[in-house]
Amino acid sequence: MSRWGMVIDLEKCTGCQACTTACQVENNRLPGENWQDVLFYAEGEYPSGKFSWLPRPCMHCENPSCREVCPTGATFKDKDGFVLVDWEKCIGCKYCMVACPYGVRFYAEEKQPVQPDIRSVFPGDGDKMWNPPWQMPEARRDPKHGVGIQPTNVVSKCTFCYHRVSKAPAGTVDLDPSNPALRDFVPACVVTCAPSARYFGDLDTPTSEVRRLIAEKRGTRLKEETGNRPQVYYLAGEQSSIPETRSTRIKS
């Protein structure tokens, strides 16, 4: 058993959003529905204002509040630390979306931000939400773990690329994309990250690269006060910072 986690080094991240695009293509997401997003923040006022950004995947929390509120058990925590949605059990009540402190869950049955609505351009067959022109291979699809072409009326979220990571050779501790033998098992956003700002590995193994980085560079987690205990850590260093607010703070 592993407890997969991600480390994002904000000093290295350039905010290029290649991770967002890679996730979109890998997981057949609708345009504008970003399981993995890069959020941009403007904080403070002239002359001390600053501009920052924050890559934000699902945090795959240790104590996920989305799982606690789910009335059917459709949201569950896998033995290897993934927080996943069983699309065959989800009733679309959206309580998990309300309970997630990080805003990383999505309900695709909404007016699309990008027009024309791509669902009408590539209409889905059966209960599939759409029929994307590039599709994940049939063998990799796994609706019980929220992987593949999404059915209608269910909630979706980042899976940490479960379909790739869960196939990694047993005993793997660091999923380093620079290792050709492991590259196919690394989450798409980590593989694509041009400045190599992302690291993926086992948080339970003391010798793993992610554990070393968290310890040496003082990895921090978002909204610790909620008790969710994310498995995504941010390294701020001296050249960057984690945005002060989770959202816009408009003066009243």
Added chain:
Amino acid sequence: MTTRPNSQGLLGLIDFGKKPDGVTILMMLGGAILAGVGLAYVLLQLVLNGHSAFNTSSNVAWGAPIAFYLFFLLTSSGLSVIASLDTVFGLKVFYPVAKRCMWLSITTLVAGFSILALEIGHPFRMIWAIPMGMQFHSPMWWMGVFYSIDLVLLCVKFYLMHTGEWHTKRAHYVSIASFTICILAPGTLGLVFGMMAMRPAWYSPVMPMYFILTGFATATAFILFITSLYEHEDKQAEVKRLYTSVLPRLFFVSLLAVIAMRFGQIITGLWSNYEGMEAHWHALRSPLFHVEIWLGFVLPALLMASESRRQYRPFQALAALLFGVGIFFARLELLIVGQVVPLFKGSFGGYAEYWPSATEWMLVPAGFGIFYVLYGAGNWLLRLSETSEQ
């Protein structure tokens, strides 16, 4: 009127001999039209556009349909509490209204469930997935359990009343169980919101109490408004006292309690600097907020403040109607205030925008239509004015 025990099976319980009066016919006819138009429009939109016909989004996941079903479910629980004032607590002054409250409680619950079924992504899957899931740590799971039991107990209690069993041992046990559930169910519904620490504008241990109290106040308004349509039933002195003195006073007191709680929420919300609480400042700029507070809460309280006005049925009906409108928008305002500050969306999104779509608004006639048809049918066929002989 006294009870008439009946032993001719379920169909024998229905009194087909009576002709419906004008108000009842109007209610059923109007209800059928409202329900027909509302349901047809919503179902057509759901078939053509799916849930995209709603203006909800990944930022505002819960919209008007949730507010509408909250309105009906909480009112149902309040009505059941009023019915319990005599059957559980022995307050005989409420006898004349108890059976009507029970039927109103069933009909509002059915209307609420109907809206919920149209809102939820997989209503049929819900029927097996919730009981099979056994997610006892989810407040929504408990809400489902309690409201399901509530519906069953309401039906059993109404059946016992209808067959003349008001004071038997089993009727008493059913009444106590029903009363317990109709406190637990809205309380749990309050927890669905109140336990969300990540939604500071909702997070409050007082939320269950707020839901129970507002449900009770709405129920009092409901019964006052409904019975104001049946002036002819006021002839008996004790019945007259109930409608012109006891119920209006109860309505006034519960209105004051709602206002006190609501102003407490607003003041703490505006005072707090905690992130997410700025939603309360945003609410001040919403017309919904002012409809809720001034037109829906304060004006009815002023109308009910004077003893002479309280006794006057048209004033009661007006105050009840205004409060009904106010609390209807209060439910919607509550939904918006908890979600308007988006979670981790960056600086450039601003507040989340939401206004119900035409499809969502059409759930209102659908819900009220279902309620009017069922209530009218009950008023016609189920002897709702009858009371206990004791």
